[in-house]
Amino acid sequence: MxxxxxxxxxxxxxxxxxxxxxxxxxxxxxxxxTDALTGLANRRCAMAALDRAVAVARRSGQPVSLIVFDIDHFKQVNDRHGHLVGDRVIAKVGRIAARQARERDCLGRIGGEEFLWLMPGCDACSALRAAERLRWAIEAGTHSAPIPSITISAGHAEMEQGDAALTLFARADEALYAAKREGRNRVAQAA
Missing domain, CATH: 1.20.5 (Single alpha-helices involved in coiled-coils or other helix-helix interfaces)
Known part of the structure; x- marks a missing residue:
């Protein structure tokens, strides 16, 4: 043996x-x-996802929609209730938004009270409906919460021929500011 x-x-x-x-x-x-406050993608990660989505959409011909949104009058929340409450508002918006997103979407906090929702394979009509659902969900979801009631404004852009990631972002961001100029608590589409 x-x-x-x-x-x-x-x-x-x-x-x-x-x-x-x-x-x-x-x-x-x-x-x-990851953004520590919301658990969503941070700006660097979200913008990298946008770059990748635009590259894939160019090759595949599939649509890509981008929604940029932020909390209306957020400075007043911080001024009246303090930054701790402001942080809770941002976290709540992140949780509500995450429930609205599809599994393949990228949702990120890109600064302060501003968020980005990247929707690969989503055309303008579907993205606008999703943005309206998000706007309503945030308004309803914070109305009875133990935080101040808030609303959001959102801008939407669908990738067009020749758009780069930053061009698409700039168009959605300009639509966001159009929504704010038109009275806030609304969704505007890029021209």
Whole structure:
């Protein structure tokens, strides 16, 4: 009878260390791509997703819609109720928006009280309906919450021939400001 004994302790330890390192890297990447207040994509991650979606849409010919929205009169929320309440409002808007988004959409907080909703494969008509549902859901969802009632304004743009990611973003952002000029608590479509 022969018996071979082989010590695999070192191999096991190396594999365990590798797995720990991979998990640590995954968590660090997730933290680097996530807005801490809302749990949504941060600006860098959302803009990278926009770049990728525009590139894919150019190759596939599929539509891409972009909605940029922000909280109406948010400065007044902070001034009247303090920044802690303002943070709770932003977090609540993020949760409500996340429930409206499809699985393949990218939703991100791109600064202060401004958000981006990227909708690959979504045409203008469907995106406008989604933006209106979001506007209504936020108004209704904060009306009875233990935070100040708020509304949002939103701008929508669908990718056009020749649009780059930043061009599409600029068109949606201009539509957002048009919605604000028209009285807020509304959705405007890019020209």
């Amino acid at each position: 022969f018996m071979v004994i082989r010590d695999v302790t070192e191999k096991y330890l190396l594999q365990r260390d590798r797995n720990v390192a991979l998990e640590t890297a995954r968590l660090a990447r997730k933290e680097a791509d």
